[in-house]
Amino acid sequence: MNQPLRAPLEIGFDYTRSLGPTLGQFMTALAGRRVLGSRGADGRVHAPPFEYDPLTSAPPAELVQVGPAGTVTTWSWVARPLAGQPLAHPFAWALIRLDGADTAMLHAVDAGSAAAMRTGMRVRVRWAEHTVGHIRDIACFEPGDAPPGAAGGPTAAAEPVTMITTPVRLAYEHTASPAETTYLHGLANGRLLGQRCLVCRKVYLPPRGACPTCGVPTTEEVALPGTGIVTTFCVVNVPFTGQQVPTPYVAAAVLIDGADIPFQHLILGCEPGEVRMGMRVTAVWRPPEQWGTTSENISHFRPTGEPDAPYERYAHHL
Amino acid sequence: MTDVAVIGFAQSPCVRRSDSTTSGVEMLVPIFQHVLASTGLAKEDIGFWCSGSSDYLAGRAFSFVQAVDAIGAFPPVMESHVEMDGAWALYEAWLKVLTGEAQIALAYGFGKSSAGDLRRVLALQLDPYLHAPLWPDSVSIAALQARLGIEAGIWSEKEMAEVAARSRAAALTNPQAQVSGAVTVADLLTAPYVAEPLRAHDCAPVGDGAAVAILAAGDLARELCPRPAWITGFEHRIDSASLGARDLATAPSATAAGRAAGAAGVEVAELHAPFTHQEILLRDALGLEESVRLNPSGGALCGNPMFAAGLARIGMAAGEIISGRASRVLGHATSGPALQQNLICVMEARP
Numbered sequence: 001m002n003q004p005l006r007a008p009l010e011i012g013f014d015y016t017r018s019l020g021p022t023l024g025q026f027m028t029a030l031a032g033r034r035v036l037g038s039r040g041a042d043g044r045v046h047a048p049p050f051e052y053d054p055l056t057s058a059p060p061a062e063l064v065q066v067g068p069a070g071t072v073t074t075w076s077w078v079a080r081p082l083a084g085q086p087l088a089h090p091f092a093w094a095l096i097r098l099d100g101a102d103t104a105m106l107h108a109v110d111a112g113s114a115a116a117m118r119t120g121m122r123v124r125v126r127w128a129e130h131t132v133g134h135i136r137d138i139a140c141f142e143p144g145d146a147p148p149g150a151a152g153g154p155t156a157a158a159e160p161v162t163m164i165t166t167p168v169r170l171a172y173e174h175t176a177s178p179a180e181t182t183y184l185h186g187l188a189n190g191r192l193l194g195q196r197c198l199v200c201r202k203v204y205l206p207p208r209g210a211c212p213t214c215g216v217p218t219t220e221e222v223a224l225p226g227t228g229i230v231t232t233f234c235v236v237n238v239p240f241t242g243q244q245v246p247t248p249y250v251a252a253a254v255l256i257d258g259a260d261i262p263f264q265h266l267i268l269g270c271e272p273g274e275v276r277m278g279m280r281v282t283a284v285w286r287p288p289e290q291w292g293t294t295s296e297n298i299s300h301f302r303p304t305g306e307p308d309a310p311y312e313r314y315a316h317h318l
Numbered sequence: 319m320t321d322v323a324v325i326g327f328a329q330s331p332c333v334r335r336s337d338s339t340t341s342g343v344e345m346l347v348p349i350f351q352h353v354l355a356s357t358g359l360a361k362e363d364i365g366f367w368c369s370g371s372s373d374y375l376a377g378r379a380f381s382f383v384q385a386v387d388a389i390g391a392f393p394p395v396m397e398s399h400v401e402m403d404g405a406w407a408l409y410e411a412w413l414k415v416l417t418g419e420a421q422i423a424l425a426y427g428f429g430k431s432s433a434g435d436l437r438r439v440l441a442l443q444l445d446p447y448l449h450a451p452l453w454p455d456s457v458s459i460a461a462l463q464a465r466l467g468i469e470a471g472i473w474s475e476k477e478m479a480e481v482a483a484r485s486r487a488a489a490l491t492n493p494q495a496q497v498s499g500a501v502t503v504a505d506l507l508t509a510p511y512v513a514e515p516l517r518a519h520d521c522a523p524v525g526d527g528a529a530v531a532i533l534a535a536g537d538l539a540r541e542l543c544p545r546p547a548w549i550t551g552f553e554h555r556i557d558s559a560s561l562g563a564r565d566l567a568t569a570p571s572a573t574a575a576g577r578a579a580g581a582a583g584v585e586v587a588e589l590h591a592p593f594t595h596q597e598i599l600l601r602d603a604l605g606l607e608e609s610v611r612l613n614p615s616g617g618a619l620c621g622n623p624m625f626a627a628g629l630a631r632i633g634m635a636a637g638e639i640i641s642g643r644a645s646r647v648l649g650h651a652t653s654g655p656a657l658q659q660n661l662i663c664v665m666e667a668r669p
Contacts, residue, residue: 003337004337009378011377011378015446017446017447019447023447023448046560046563048448048560048562050560050563054558054563073466073562074462074465074466074469075462075465076459076461076462076464076465076513076514076516077461077513077514078458078513079513082435082438082455083438084441084453085452085453085454085455086452093454093458093459093461093462094462095462095561095562095566096562097562103560103562103563104562104563105448105562106448106449106452106454106561106562107452108452114514119465119469134451135447135448135451135452136451164451166450166451168442170374170377170434170439171434171435172340172377172433172434173432173433173434174377174433175337175338175339175340175430175433176339177338177341177343177344178337178344180339208343208387209343209344209347209387210343210347210387210388212386212387212389212390212392213392214390215347215350215361215389215390215391216347216351216390217347
């Protein structure tokens with residue numbers, strides 16, 4: 001069997017999140033280069049603050065300033081930092097109990113080497129050059145005690161921070177299934193290859209590897225023609241980012257002759273208003289020199305001019 | 319109350335890199351066929367299906383929907399999904415059988431960790447305000463926990479290596495294991511750190527796989543399986559998401575789940591401990607005695623397909639009963655960072 005086709009897949013999304021009253025104050029204080037904790041019902045100070053008291057479930061009665069120095073309670077060493085982490089050179093992750101707090105905060109410590117790290121060591125906040133009201137306003141921690149008079153940063157009433165934005169970027173290697181791989185290699189050779197379920201005899205195009213009706217592997221390969229029937233369609237009038245075809249145009253479910261499941265494609269070569277359920281269409285391939293292992297080898301479908309298929313011919317495939 | 323038992327289990331091989339798609343269909347079809355054949359059931363006999371998987375792991379939205387192709391879900395089936403390990407899918411399936419909505423239920427979990435960078439992907443299960451934006455990786459977080467226990471004298475690097483050596487030796491008889499072999503503790507301790515104080519042997523291998531288990535009610539279970547693994551306790555608990563607000567050297571949620579599920583007195587425990595020190599932590603949190611056989615499968619340290627490995631622990635524990643090797647067993651699953659969430663399923667044989 002062919003090795004499955006693989007391709008890089010990168011996804012990204014900038015998550016925006018509303019902060020609520022407690023984390024809103026916490027982030028607003030970070031923008032002003034101060035760290036806040038919350039005092040619980042038992043008198044213990046949590047930093048970062050809890051939103052609801054772990055004992056009473058009540059919101060914190062008061063937020064108090066902590067830090068900007070603290071003590072490492074545990075640490076681990078990162079020899080090869082990963083994308084997105086606070087430092088691009090080797091550093092330590094640590095839980096840091098800020099002065100005035102009873103719980104610890106997770107952050108990075110820029111210590112230079114693992115040999116410079118130990119539990120109980122003193123570290124202090126290194127602020128980002130620009131603070132905006134985000135946990136990354138703390139660039140990292142660094143070994144050392146708080147400089148004198150460092151407890152209060154500028155206290156100018158900053159605009160309250162109510163939202164944070166966190167960009168997320170992840171890289172994957174997408175793998176096509178064996179059936180998809182066969183299908184895509186077929187397309188690269190100008191062929192439409194489906195698969196038949198040996199139990200229910202249905203032919204799937206594109207092939208899915210397993211029959212969704214029977215739950216068994218679909219193993220029999222079936223070569224199919226480029227002709228078929230429009231089972232249903234819609235006229236696209238709405239523009240959107242990345243649109244390739246000028247509106248209005250028709251996106252249709254096309255039932256290839258010999259297949260049991262329609263697939264979606266474009267119908268061009270006639271006025272959108274002329275497209276009908278039951279219309280006979282044929283695939284329009286791009287020039288062979290442009291073919292690759294991609295569905296884009298078929299540019300679109302166009303009407304053949306043959307008489308429409310009767311409704312009964314495709315009623316089971318809607 | 320309805321008696322419910324695990325009557326069948328199957329697991330795909332745990333492999334570093336599967337040719338499967340991230341929808342898991344290629345890993346699931348063979349094990350569905352295997353578990354149905356082993357119980358003499360057809361897919362039409364299954365009254366409820368439930369899956370555990372993750373879109374972040376797959377890198378695509380609603381990835382679990384494609385996995386339903388592996389079922390053969392036409393005519394339509396009663397089906398659900400949890401964005402959790404398949405052990406939690408089994409919990410939902412158990413509730414369906416308990417409430418009488420299904421007589422036979424099937425739970426499955428699958429994950430293709432190799433598609434992305436697992437250590438980064440897992441950062442997205444963390445608190446999204448204070449932790450996730452820093453991208454702390456899963457191995458580093460476990461290392462913070464490991465050091466706390468080492469410095470508190472609860473466990474040592476040597477004891478951690480002993481867990482790894484015992485697990486790899488046990489996995490020699492598990493054909494689905496990704497890692498196995500005869501190793502000495504002394505040799506393991508010469509390896510460099512990957513995230514001080516963790517070495518490679520302290521961390522579960524990254525890999526792909528799937529697992530499936532079938533539940534049946536009362537007399538049906540007795541008909542389908544000569545020695546069903548009757549569920550006597552099934553509980554899950556959770557600790558704070560704030561890593562610095564809880565004592566990472568303990569797992570109160572594991573203790574609470576174990577107590578509620580009746581973990582005392584088991585002969586075998588399959589613990590879902592992706593890091594060596596977590597097995598020691600869990601053994602203490604659950605109060606397991608020295609005589610308890612731990613992870614005869616080799617455990618997650620020898621194969622940890624995300625979203626399937628917890629279900630596999632329960633299935634492997636059930637297998638100890640079904641095969642007649644034990645009479646009372648425990649399967650454990652964890653989720654979240656540093657053993658934040660813990661699930662315990664206690665099963666027993668009945669005359």
